[in-house]
Amino acid sequence: MKAICFYFQVHQPYRLRQYRFFDIGKNHNYFDDFANRTILRKVADKCYLPTNKLMLDLIEKYGSKFKIAFSLSGTVMTQFKEYAPEVIESFRKLADTGCVEFLAETYAHSMSSLKSETEFKRQVESQVAMVQELFGKTPTIFRNTELIYSDDISDMVAAMGYKAQLSEGAKHIMGWRSPNYLYTSASSPQLKLLLKNFTLSDDIAFRFSNQGWEEWPLTTEKFVGWLNALNPSEEIVNLFMDYETFGEHQWKETGIFDFLRKLPEQVFENSDFQFLTPAEVVDQFQPISPMHVRYPISWADEERDLTAWLGNEMQNEAFDRLYQLEEKMKNVSDPKLRHDWNLLQTSDHFYYQCTKWFSDGDVHKYFNPYESPYDAFINFMNVLADFKLEVDKHLADQKSSSGNIHEEIEQLEAKIKELKDLKVP
Structure with a gap:
């Protein structure tokens, strides 16, 4: 059997209010409470609540055959508590199914891994404590902000005891190699690496509603056909994307929810793929080689770097x-x-x-x-x-x-x- 690993990033920042030079020394409230509440409620209604309901329906329909993973930044969890507690409850229902894995990341969705090991570790511990408090789960897999990864970062993550880290299958790093296998860190071999298949992930996350795309419209039949056309030796397809893909980046009117609803059935009936969480991928597959990344990569933009x-x-x-x-x-x-x-x-x-x-x-x-x-x-x-x-x-x-x-x-x-x-x- 081959595996599909569905992972979703859930994050919203605290946006700054308009802060003028003349406010310095006089006003110490930096964040735009109205904008943050308004945006969080908007995305909750368009994405988080309906998509969580759909995911729960799929798990109830297919049981342990359908599995997914999330990482939630501390800032979005805190905003859920402040502005939309029903979203937390919807994630709790998913957690209770046993078919959902929660990953570790930095509390502030920060780039502290590039500056300070001490601050990086403190933020990860804060986010993990919040996941434990809200959902009763202890993450064993790590996902850094925007999939930022390097050998140095992998050393810190391995030292914190995580089994694996998610990263980007960037072309300039992979060369001739495929992201559709399990790898290890070159500097900390005990840390496994799951690499995003950015082509298939971005077909859903970015190109789904683009009517100028030569493959539009994207159907589940077409997508599963692409999965089946992969090299038979390739073992894992990591579909990593922002959760806001569903209902926010890709509006309901595009058919994105229908696509998601039909995808598992198409996979089960017409392919030999199964859905696994990142921890299950690490347990069931063997890494094929180490991956050396001297300079940090990410999943952003065409360059897949920090620019x-x-x-x-x-x-x-x-x-x-x-x-x-x-x-x-x-x-x-x-x-x-x-x-x-x-x-x-x-x-x-x-x-x-x-x-x-x-x-x-x-x-x-x-x-x-x-x-x-x-x-x-x-x-x-x-x-x-x-x-x-x-x-x-x-x-x-x-x-x-x-x-x-x-x-x-x-x-x-x-x-x-x-x-x-x-x-x-």
């Missing part, structure tokens, strides 16, 4: 300035500052600053609140300037408070000594 987030001077400046605060944040105890620190690391803030407005422009405009990447940069840097002032003020207050406590202790100790020296008549 969507760190491709210009603005992005790099903002990214470096943000992580210059890491050492200070280790001493910050204020819950609001800690929460803001998490949310400011979300990769979307840097994505909005991207200047690649060519073949990938439509992707970069998705729920983008800015008219230009320059506006996104200025807004972020204004927020970051105020945040730094607040962090410095908090640390100064902590130091002053700590100094006062030490003075009081010294005074009390002197008083005790004085009393001990008194001669009782």
Whole structure:
């Protein structure tokens, strides 16, 4: 038997409000609560709730034959709790079936893996704790933000005890090799790698409604025919995509829900593929070779690299300035500052600053609140300037408070000594 591994990324950022230069030092509320609530509710109604209901229907119809996997960022889970608790309940129903696997990732959907092993590990632990709290599951497979992967990152993931990591089957890395096998990290061989088949994944995620596409309309019969046409020796087809594909990127009117509803039946009746979760793929298949990735790759844009987030001077400046605060944040105890620190690391803030407005422009405009990447940069840097002032003020207050406590202790100790020296008549 061959395997289809269906994995979906679920994420929404906390978008920043319009923050002017003149707000610095005066207003410490950085996030647009109205926009975040409105967008989350919109996507919940168009995507999360109807797609979760459809997935539950498919599992009830086919039982353990139909299996899927999710990774949910901490920011989207927190927004579910705030704005749409019924979405959490719908994911719980899926979790209770035993046919759904939840993966680990960073809480803030951040790029901390590129900057700090300590911060990276802290965020992963926070996201995993939230998955355990909400769904009663403990992830054993890791998925980094935007499938960002390198040998160095795999070493950190392996050290945290994960069995496998998801990544992109990028052409410039794969060469003649196929993504349709299990691989291992070249530097940490105990870590298995599941690689996205970007052609078949993107046929659903990006090309499904494109009437200019030569393969439009995409039917389940056609898609399963492509699966059957693969080299007979190839074992696994990893279909990785944003969950918002269903109902948001591809609207209901395109027929995307009908396609998803009919796909399992077509697979079972006309192919020798089975649906497995990532953990099951790791358990049932043997890796064929190590994969060496010296420079980070991702699943974004045509280049499959980091240029969507760190491709210009603005992005790099903002990214470096943000992580210059890491050492200070280790001493910050204020819950609001800690929460803001998490949310400011979300990769979307840097994505909005991207200047690649060519073949990938439509992707970069998705729920983008800015008219230009320059506006996104200025807004972020204004927020970051105020945040730094607040962090410095908090640390100064902590130091002053700590100094006062030490003075009081010294005074009390002197008083005790004085009393001990008194001669009782």
